[in-house]
Amino acid sequence: MHGTTHLAAHSVRPIRVLLLLTSLHGGGAERVAVHLLNRLDPERFDVRMGLLRAAGPYIDLVEDKSRLIVAPDGDKHFNFDGTNKAQYTTGNIVGAAARAPLAFRRMIRESEADVVMSFLKGTNLLVWLALKGLGKKRPKWIAREGNNVLAVVGEEAPSAFIRKASLGLTSRAYRAADAVLANSTDMASGLVEDLGLEAAKMRMINNPIDIERIAAMRDEGVPAAPKRPFIICAGRLEYQKAHEVLLRAYAKSGVWRTHALVILGKGSKLNELHRLAAQLGIGEYVRFIGFVANPYAWMAKADLMVLPSRWEGFPTAAAEALASGTPLLMTDCKFGARDVMEPGVSGEMVPVDDVDALANAISSLIADPARRKSLRDGGLERVRNFAIDAMVEKYADLFAEFEPVQA
Numbered sequence: 001m002h003g004t005t006h007l008a009a010h011s012v013r014p015i016r017v018l019l020l021l022t023s024l025h026g027g028g029a030e031r032v033a034v035h036l037l038n039r040l041d042p043e044r045f046d047v048r049m050g051l052l053r054a055a056g057p058y059i060d061l062v063e064d065k066s067r068l069i070v071a072p073d074g075d076k077h078f079n080f081d082g083t084n085k086a087q088y089t090t091g092n093i094v095g096a097a098a099r100a101p102l103a104f105r106r107m108i109r110e111s112e113a114d115v116v117m118s119f120l121k122g123t124n125l126l127v128w129l130a131l132k133g134l135g136k137k138r139p140k141w142i143a144r145e146g147n148n149v150l151a152v153v154g155e156e157a158p159s160a161f162i163r164k165a166s167l168g169l170t171s172r173a174y175r176a177a178d179a180v181l182a183n184s185t186d187m188a189s190g191l192v193e194d195l196g197l198e199a200a201k202m203r204m205i206n207n208p209i210d211i212e213r214i215a216a217m218r219d220e221g222v223p224a225a226p227k228r229p230f231i232i233c234a235g236r237l238e239y240q241k242a243h244e245v246l247l248r249a250y251a252k253s254g255v256w257r258t259h260a261l262v263i264l265g266k267g268s269k270l271n272e273l274h275r276l277a278a279q280l281g282i283g284e285y286v287r288f289i290g291f292v293a294n295p296y297a298w299m300a301k302a303d304l305m306v307l308p309s310r311w312e313g314f315p316t317a318a319a320e321a322l323a324s325g326t327p328l329l330m331t332d333c334k335f336g337a338r339d340v341m342e343p344g345v346s347g348e349m350v351p352v353d354d355v356d357a358l359a360n361a362i363s364s365l366i367a368d369p370a371r372r373k374s375l376r377d378g379g380l381e382r383v384r385n386f387a388i389d390a391m392v393e394k395y396a397d398l399f400a401e402f403e404p405v406q407a
Helices: 028-039 057-061 090-111 121-131 149-156 160-176 185-195 211-217 243-253 270-279 295-301 316-323 355-366 369-386 388-400
Strands: 015-021 045-051 068-070 115-119 140-145 179-182 202-204 230-234 260-264 286-290 304-307 328-331 348-350
Touching (some): 015 028, 015 090, 015 121, 028 045, 028 388, 045 090, 090 121, 121 140, 121 160, 140 160, 149 160, 149 185, 160 185, 179 185, 185 202, 211 316, 211 369, 260 295, 270 286, 304 316, 328 355, 355 369, 369 388
Parallel strands (some): 015 045, 015 115, 140 179, 179 202, 230 304, 260 286, 304 328, 328 348
């Protein structure tokens, strides 16, 4: 444990905090939860994590697994991993509505939590249902959102009716929360406007970045790396991340003549992206690596990190690239891009879905090593804003807002 804040003199026990997620698959939200579980000061906070399934690559990062509360038969009933659209099958909707809130309610009662924080829209909706009817035993609830809700709903909902219903339910749920936490500045204002939330309930904390851990891992060897220079992209192979835009820009840039393209991540678009790369005549220069335990070593050896996302919440992979010492090129997407870096100083930006602009920026940066070095230096300075200890301390302050009155 790495906390530094001391127990307030008037408290007789730590504040009980319960972090709720479906699993530890995924990315930024799950990493934030694990950081909080491992690092919040145990003198001030008794932190537990509730999961519907004990699954995902971040399970191994949990230092004290006795702090995990896992739903029984989770693999049977709560396999929600996969694309957002896949969650709208009748079986998933009925199963989630019937079982998941009850599972979360049992976790809340078992932990006797003072404060519950749930992560991402789907889990937030389930926890909203779980908290109904608890009366005076209801803990304070923080709904943490880490993505662009309008974009997510627009992409995942199979019809206009379901889109409207999903947004309506999300708005009702978030209005019922004691606080709504966003992880970027423009997301916080966007949630207030898009969901009709009270500005007084909004909080904002950027995702923490473990700069020291990344620095220790970025110099490790990467035996599977291409034998020639390469540019890199890291993210789930889904529509949100716009890998097809990157492939078209990479082909148009001509950079394939000197640099390979490495893509880290798994997802449902893998076969489609393989076919597109072949159609564009760049298949032999593109490497789809999948999930890797140490992406920072890959990033550190790349000449450029490219993140072509259509939307984000707080693009953690971009901040991790800065910490890895990798020059960054990304889209000016909603949300979080401008929290992560300052255009022209710690990275470069292009418009969303603009193949020509992305191609021109890639070729221009690869042709200018001095410019890349300047961005690298600016990025290493910028990422200090997200140092993990400072971010965890902000979470400690947030949870302390809801400290119960103790005799």
